[in-house]
Amino acid sequence: MSEARMFHPAIRHFAAWLIACTAMLLIAVPVSAQDEARAARYGDDNISVQLVADGLPVAGEEWMLALRFVPSAPEWHGYWSNPGDAGQGMMLQLDLPEGWEMGEALYPVPDRLLISGLMNHIYEGTYAVLVPVTVPADAEIEGLPDVTGFVEYLACTDRVCVPQDAVLSAGQGGEFTRWRAEIAPLLDATGAFEITGARLRIAVPLPAAVDLPQPHVFVANERLVDYAAVQTFMREDDTLIAEIPLDEFGTGEAGALEGILAFGDGAGVRFEAMGGDVPAGGDVIAGPIGMETPPLWTLILGALAGGLLLNIMPCVFPILSLKALSLARAAESEAKARSEGLAYTAGVVLACVGLGALLLALRAAGEQVGWAFQLQEPSVVIVLLVLATVITVNFAGLFELPSLSFTQGGEPGGAFATGLLAAFAATPCTGPFMAAALGAALLLPTGLALMLFAMLGLGLALPFLLIGFVPALRSRLPKPGPWMETFRKIMAIPMGLTALALIWLTVQLGGRGFGLFALVMLFGIVLALGVVGRLQKAGKMAWPAFALVAAPFLIFGAFALPSSYAAPGSQPSESIHQPIAFSNEALAEARASGQPVFLWFTADWCVTCKVNESVAIEREAVRAAFEEAGVITMVGDWTVRDEEITMFLTDRGAAGVPLYLWYAAEGDEPEQLPQVLTPDLLVEQAQ
8 A cells, every 4th residue: 555645735644644554554452352362463563662671560660661663674664653654553452461550652762754745753763662560559569560561653764664463471581771861851840832823833842952864753642733844943042932834724713732752863751832922033943045144244245135135126116116216305404315315214123013913923923925915905005096097187287296206306205105105006026035034024023023124124225225325426417407297297108008017017916897897996096186286276275175075986886896806716826837826725736737837926916027927927938848848737826814834834934935945856855946037947847
C-alpha cells in the first residue's frame, strides 16, 4: 500500500486512514476475541519488537519497561504516537498484575519525512519506546513478574506499508541508560497556547541559553495543525514562541496541548500547555523568512531602499503628477522648499506608519491581512476613486481647492496632504528590497516593525526631502511660470487614467451594479465641483453650493452601494495559460503529479503585477515553453481578502504581491523568482 498518497488533499485524513486500513483491519476485533486467541497475525519480520524490563520492580516505585524496535533493513521506519499526515501509531496492551498500572508511553524525538507535500513523523533505525508501570506499595514481588502483552504497529518504506504485530513477554536486559537519555524529558513548567485566526501560537518556557539549530514542534494533538506547514519561532527572554498554521480540515480546538519541541540532531523536550495568553513579538530565530532574522540594520536599509525604489515602480506611476508639481513649487525659495520637503515627508511617513500600525493591529486580532490590505476593501477603493476624480478635475481647471493647491502657494499643509495621498496610493505593491523588510515587520516586536514602516516612508519621500535641503538639486528644476498651468492640465491625463483604473477595480471588487452606482455618485460630485468652479470664477461663495448639489448623490451612494455589492467569485482571471485557482489542496495535488509548477500571486490593484503579466507571463512564447515542459500553472488572486492566500504569503515571508514561485518536478522547496520579471525569464526557467 503506498504511503505517498496521491489522493486530493481535501480528504487527506480519510486517505491517511485508508493507507493503513488493510494493515490494521483486525484492530477492531473485540478484546475478548483477542484474549481467546492471542497470536500474531502478521508478524514482525520488517520491524521486530522485544519487550524488556529495567531490573526487578520495587513496591511503591515506578518500574520501567521498554519496547525495542529493530528494522530488518534501513528503508523501513516506524511511527511516533501522532504519525502525521499518514501512517499509524502503536497500539499496545499489557497484562499486568492486579493493581499495577501502565503509564503513558514515552517516545524519543521523532524525525520528519515529507513525501509529496505530506508530513510523516517517523523513526529510522533502531529505537525504543519506554512504558512506565506504577507498582502498588503493598505489592508482593518475588522475582520478575509474568508480564505479557500484544502490540500492533505499522512498518513502512517510502513506497509501501505493511502491518506488524507481536505477542510480548517481558524479559530482562536492554540499554535503559541510553534509552532514557534518548527520551525527550518533560519540562517542569507548563506553557501556554492560544488559537488566533488560523494559527496555533505556543509559548514554551525555555531558557534563552538553549541552542536551537533546527527547531520544530511535533504536536501530539491529532487534527489540530498543518503538519507540513512552515513553523515560525521567536524568542522573548526565556520564552520560546512558536506559530503553526492550523489544519483547515481539523477541529481548530484543543482543551490542552502536548508535544515535543525538537532542537535538531535528535535532541528535544516534551512540553504541556494550557490555554492562555501568548506574548506577541520577539526575535525571530526560524521561520518562513529564513532560519534566522537578518540583522536589523539590513532590514532598515532594505525598507529605505524599497521605499526609494517605489518612486520608479509601476504602481507609483499614477501619482507622479502630484510629485512633479511638488518639485516645481519647491524651486520658489529655500524656506518654502525646506518646509514643503519636511511637510511632504511627514505626510508620507505618517501614512506608512499608520497603515503599518493598522495592519499589525488587525493581525494581532486574528485577521489574515497583508500589505496593501486597504485596497481589498471596496469602501476604501470608493474613497480613492473619489479622491482621484477630484484631483483630476482640479488639474483640469474645473475648480480650485486652495488647501491643496498644486501650482500655487507652497503651503506646508498642501504638501503634507500630498504626502499622505502619495503614500496611500503608492504602497499597494512590494518591490525589490521591500519583501524581506516587510515580511520581517510582520513578525518583529511592534516597535521595531513600526520603525521599518517609517523607514519605508522615508525612502519614498527621500528624493523630495533632498530637493528641499540641497540647493544644487533645486537649481536644476524649471523656474515657476505660466507653463505650470499648462503642465497641470496635462497631468490631469494620468490622474484621469488612475480614476478609470479605480472604476475598473470597483467593478472587479463589487460587480457591475456596484460600479454603476459608484459612477452615479461620482457624477454628482463632479457636477457639484463644476458648480463650485463657476461660482469661484464669478467671485462668489462657492462651497455651500457644493454641499447642496452633492448631498443627494452622496445619500444615494450611502444606501445604494452597500445593497448592490456582490462579492466576486473565486475563478482566476482569463489567461492564455488557463491556470488553476490557488488553494493548498490544489497546490499539493499539482506537486504530487511530478510536473513542474509555476505559481504566481497577483491582484487587480497591483500595477506591478499587471505589468509583469503583460511583459513576461501572458506571452505565446511562455505558453509554448510551458506546454513543452509540462508545466502546471496556478494563480492566486488576492484582489479581495483571502485568508488562505494571506497565510501562504506570510509563510513564504512575503507581506504582499507580486510573488512568483517555481516548483521543480523534483524537490520540496520552490525557487522564488524576482518581483520584476524579464520577458525571457520564464521561458528560460522552463527549459
